[in-house]
Amino acid sequence: MNSKRQRKLGSKLLFYIPLALTLVFVLVPFLWAISTSLKREGDVLSGTVRYIPSPATFENFIHVWNDNNFSQYFMNSVFVSVLSVVAITVLSVLNGYAMSRFKFKGKGAFMLVLLATQMMPVILFVIPLFLIFKNLGMINTPYALILFYIVLQVPFNTILMRGFISSTPKEIDEAAMVDGAGRFRIIFAIIMPVVLPGIVATSAFAFIGVWNEFLVAFSFITTPDRFTIPIGLKFMVGEFSVQYASLAAGSIIGLIPPVLLFMFIQRYLVEGLGGAVKG
């Protein structure tokens, strides 16, 4: 009796202790950034490390937003991300539909190319594209970023989207066709609403990827007025004297959109990946 209870307690500890450690490992960096962002710049470097900011202040957020141009970076990131994600989503739906509903010559090769693109180092493409975009006068424009982000993100999203569309019955298409609907109508008016959770998940996935992208933006964007948030942050660190509290505040501003989106789609993502892996 007693040993049984002990064993139960043991297995509970074996579950809750690792879980607690995981939570600490994951959450402490966030909490530390939040704590730092709420301190006065002078208090951060005062010599003693304080865990709770006292007094807590929002002045770093205001400072970084106005004086460090974060409002500009934020708007640039929004512009680039939204345009890219819309295009990525539409293209992935079209590709996913083609892949799940048709057998066609070159389908296998197309899939291979999609997979292969995921394995090349991005820097490999950045070298020649920099020279090409330069000749086209597209360096330092958001459009160079948007074009490249689309082509980088479409392959993986296509693979996910194919999984979602494959899981919808073909009979829907056939029924609609009997009613005289064309293929595009079927895709946009019938399939898309059915796989909406999948679309939300893949576009959020794409958004997170684009929002966080660093290397391409760092290589293609040359003036601060065009910086996206990751580049803005990188250059903030590069400045001679680092304002840690402002840096923390800037990081948190950059974190909010992807983290909120992730919280929202997390469930779909796990389910969707499960579906996509099963094909």
Added chain:
Amino acid sequence: MELSQSTGGKTMTVKSKASRKKTGDRWFPYLLIAPTVLLIAGLLVFPIFRVFDLSVQSYDFTRLQKAGYIGLENFRNIFTQDDMFYSSLWITVKWVLIEVVLQLVFGLVVALLLNQAFKLRGLVRSLVLVPWAVSGVLTTMLWSLMFNQHIGIINDILMKLGVISEPVAWLANIHTVFGSVIVAELWRGIPFFAITLLAALQTIPHEVYESCEVDGAGSVKKLFFITLPFLKESIVFATLLRAIWEFNSIDMIFTMTNGGPMDMTTTLPIYMMKTSILEGNYGYGSAIGVVTFAFLMIFVVLYLRLNRSGGMQDE
């Protein structure tokens, strides 16, 4: 379609309306994938050829008067007199191995934990997996604030615990920098494995466990005889994919350490980036790229091999 023709005239007439639709459908899938194919051709395939072309040229922005084709000289230099190449290759290999093994082990543990039923599971899941959404530069920022010699929480805790007697500059010290970057990358890498494996765990039917329990198997047995065999495919895919991504990853290491101190964290992609984008030596950088490309092909071939047998193809 060839098949329906060979089945004879009778079925042809019955299916004539449907097959007319099918003829229209013959070009339709191509129309759907055309924009993507064009984009990939223009922005990925063509540039790769350009990289190969550049790799046999002397093309250095600082010495443009010497520009021109030089045959395999870049490659000869890489293999015979470039210590930086070998050191960055070695660092890349270490980086990939350590990251992937640790991420897999911890990711599996986290996935198993999050797959249990417990109170507030939804919330805990969101919290534990959220670093997946925080990539590159933002991970750097969060961890730099933690590792910082003056304001960091890590030094403070370790000193209070008596582990160290004076603050360590984790990212500036050649003995600690690699380990520090490894830990930060684990932070955002473990959730990737956890998500992928959690997704796979959810596809295991409950009945399998139940019948196993009837046979009196304990949880350790269940893990090794049901769960792990079931996850095998996902584990292999996630590991290979992650290995490729870790091999290629630049943003975090670069923003965290700039490849330093003393090039202790310069991986091949970072070396490539510094040589080409930052120093303007596009020819030599491209040659390093071609060599890297060759290494990666090993992974790619492996992945595609496994993929072909792994049921990713439909029908």
